[in-house]
Every structure is written in structure tokens, then in C-alpha cells.
Amino acid sequence: MTYHGDEAFPALSDEQRARLQACGSAQEVESGALLSGAGEAAYDLILVDSGEAGVVRAATARAAGAVVARFGTGQFVGELSLLTGQARLGMRVFVTGASGWIGSALVPELIGAGHEVTGLARSDASAAALTGAGARVHRGDLDDPGGLRGAAGASDGVIHLAFHAGMARSGDFQGAVGADRRAAGALGEALTGSDRPLVIASATAVLAPGRVGTEQDAPGLDPADAGSPRARLATEEAALSFASLGVRSSVVRLATTVHGDGDHGFLAALAGIARDKGVSGFTGDGSSRWPAVHRLDAAHLFRLALEKAPAGSRLHAVADEGVPIRAIAEVIGRHLDVPVVSVPAGQASGHFGFLAGFLAADNPASSTLTRALLGWQPAHPGLIEDLDKGHYFHSRPAQSAEPEGHRGGTS
Numbered sequence: 001m002t003y004h005g006d007e008a009f010p011a012l013s014d015e016q017r018a019r020l021q022a023c024g025s026a027q028e029v030e031s032g033a034l035l036s037g038a039g040e041a042a043y044d045l046i047l048v049d050s051g052e053a054g055v056v057r058a059a060t061a062r063a064a065g066a067v068v069a070r071f072g073t074g075q076f077v078g079e080l081s082l083l084t085g086q087a088r089l090g091m092r093v094f095v096t097g098a099s100g101w102i103g104s105a106l107v108p109e110l111i112g113a114g115h116e117v118t119g120l121a122r123s124d125a126s127a128a129a130l131t132g133a134g135a136r137v138h139r140g141d142l143d144d145p146g147g148l149r150g151a152a153g154a155s156d157g158v159i160h161l162a163f164h165a166g167m168a169r170s171g172d173f174q175g176a177v178g179a180d181r182r183a184a185g186a187l188g189e190a191l192t193g194s195d196r197p198l199v200i201a202s203a204t205a206v207l208a209p210g211r212v213g214t215e216q217d218a219p220g221l222d223p224a225d226a227g228s229p230r231a232r233l234a235t236e237e238a239a240l241s242f243a244s245l246g247v248r249s250s251v252v253r254l255a256t257t258v259h260g261d262g263d264h265g266f267l268a269a270l271a272g273i274a275r276d277k278g279v280s281g282f283t284g285d286g287s288s289r290w291p292a293v294h295r296l297d298a299a300h301l302f303r304l305a306l307e308k309a310p311a312g313s314r315l316h317a318v319a320d321e322g323v324p325i326r327a328i329a330e331v332i333g334r335h336l337d338v339p340v341v342s343v344p345a346g347q348a349s350g351h352f353g354f355l356a357g358f359l360a361a362d363n364p365a366s367s368t369l370t371r372a373l374l375g376w377q378p379a380h381p382g383l384i385e386d387l388d389k390g391h392y393f394h395s396r397p398a399q400s401a402e403p404e405g406h407r408g409g410t411s
């Protein structure tokens, strides 16, 4: 937590002043009782009549919503949700995968909320993208646990998004998950005993197929799943094991498709296959469902998890519970003006490549508990609406239209 207590803060606007006054009178508390940490009540508002940055830091960790700090003679320092950019009361956040598809949306989301971001970069290009986005750079690699520990230890909280997508796509999913699990372990070790947050990315693909999965589902890992997306359950368990060791660790399971303008992940691959093959395909009868979330909504959820998810939380970044793949294929077919066809099971691997398994899996997932716990409300277009906007079908130069650092997602 960084507090710039000796800086002058801009005067409040009339609207901000009115809002603060309304909140203050309604929620006045005995500051001593509150700040001693008694009870676990979720406060909407915390007033600090006098005190140090450390007092605010301790209070912030327990606050469910806005925090107001008032120092000295009635000077409001800020309300986080209202005075972003004025209060400058934020965390120093270490983000792995900050240059990726979701990370490049998360960095501005965090900075916009007053946090300072340091991103892991393994190349000059990723470092430049991070610097351009206003983040600091930690040069290093996912496979260097010592470096991860150092950067995490110097932070107030960590979000872990980096994943060996190339390794996974080339068939070594087990190798990619092993590296992910070791990285989560190194990050958790660095934060042990600090009560600081560690948020890691997982995928709804870990859920049992054929029924709507919830945040409470934590299926045991079957050794037979070692090379499949379900292997990420081991990383979830590794991260959440730190919840009992003084780390506010949580897991965000991302929907099968995290879509948006500039996406080069699953949905873009599906559109590309349809363009190349001259047919928009689906598997079976097309009733398998993909959950989906817009990239900006996913980024927002990661921020909320960092700021206030209780230790041990499993969260679902899911806006559309389950969109039938036939419906997806139909929109793609309409935009590309190609026939929509069922691809026989025996030809699915040849037709869809690595996507075949994801298309066959019926993976609906709910986010009801996540929304209730964190007040997260997806605000951006759903999958079909986003697909219908047309940006998935514009031909674009390979590099220039791609968001900086994005290499395409993988569950």
C-alpha cells in the first residue's frame, strides 16, 4: 500500500463533498473499535479521524467498499471509489502476464483505480508495452521462482496471469500447468504471513462438463486429467493452500472465451478456421455450451478480487453462462457468408486442431456467487453481441492490429 500523505490533494468538487457528507453521517463508527480490527463486518465506509498511513492500510484490507480517510482538521484524503486519482491510496501490484490479452486490459484498470503496477516482462517488446501503459517493469521469466519471489515480496499484492500458452498449444499442457503451479507456489511463499492478496488465473474448463458449474465446485484432480485443462485444479489448490498461511489468496476461473476487439484467442481462431475452410463448423449437434466474458469485465473482476476477495475464494469471470457453439457458428457463418455445418467427430481434430476438445466440452458456468460476493456486474457486450459487431471478421495486419503483447489466450 502506498500512501502519499504529504502531498496536497485537490479540493473536492461539490458533488464529491455532498456524497462524502451523506456517507459520513450515515456510517459513523468508533474509529478505535474499527481500526483495532475487532469483528469481520463488511464496512461500506471507513472514516479515519486521525492517524497514520498504516492505520488506513490496515482498515483498507478489511473494507468491502469505499474507504474514506480524514486526517487532521477535517481534511478528507479521499474515498477510493469516488476520488480515484486524488486519493492516491493504492497498492503496489505485481502482475505476471501483464503484457497479455487480459493483462493489457488489467494494467489500465489497476492504474485507473490508483494502484501502481509492476509487470513481469521476459522481452524488450513486453517491457516496452508495459512502460507505454504506465507500468513499471520487472524483467524476468515465469520459470525463475527466485525472481518471482523477489518481485512479489516487494509488492502489496500479486495477480498471476502468465501462462505458457505456446507450450500448451503445442500439446504439452502438463508442462504448462506444472510451470504455472510452481510460479503460484513461489508467489505464495513470498507473501506468506503478510495478509496480502494473491490472485491467480484459472479456467472454467476445470469444471465437470454437462452441468452448470459454480464457484463451490472444486472437483478432485483425477490423475487421468493430467494433460487436460482440468490439470489446472492443481494450481488452484496450490494457490488456495496459502489462505491458511496468511495470504489472501483467491482464484479467478476465466470463461472459455475472453472476448473483445483485438482478440486472437479461441473465438478468433474459430473465425479463422471458418474463413480458411469455407464452412463455419461446430461439433455434434452444436449444443455444447461455452461460457464467455468480455476482456474488460474480466479485468475489472481481477481488480475487485485483488482489493477485497476473502482468502480462499474461488471466483468465476463469467458473463454469459453458456452459449451453444452452434449459435456461435451461425454468427460466424453469417458474417463470412459461408455454410454452417456439423463436423463429424472423426474429423473434428483435423478440422479444428487444438480447439476440437474445447468445442466438444459442454462447459456452462455460473457467476452468481462471484457477483454477490464482490458486487461485480459485467457491463460490456456479451459473446453474440460482440461477435455481431464485426471486428472478428475484419482482416488485419498480423502485428499492428494486435493489442500490445497479446499472443492469444488459452484455457
Ligand SMILES: NC(=O)c1ccc[n+]([C@@H]2O[C@H](COP(=O)([O-])OP(=O)(O)OC[C@H]3O[C@@H](n4cnc5c(N)ncnc54)[C@H](OP(=O)(O)O)[C@@H]3O)[C@@H](O)[C@H]2O)c1
Pocket (backbone or CB within 6 Å): 096, 097, 098, 099, 100, 101, 102, 103, 120, 121, 122, 123, 126, 140, 141, 142, 143, 161, 162, 163, 164, 165, 201, 202, 203, 204, 254, 255, 256, 257, 258, 259, 265, 266, 405, 406, 407, 408, 409, 410, 411
Ligand atoms: N484468453 C482467454 O480466453 C482465457 C480463457 C481461459 C483462461 N485464460 C487464462 O488467463 C490467463 C491470461 O490469459 P491471456 O489470454 O491474457 O494470455 P496471453 O494473452 O497468452 O498472455 C500470456 C502472458 O503470459 C506471459 N508469459 C508467457 N510465458 C511467459 C514466461 N515464460 N515468462 C514470463 N511471462 C510469460 C506473456 O508474456 P509475453 O508478452 O512476453 O508473451 C503474456 O503476458 C492465462 O492463465 C490463461 O490460460 C485465458
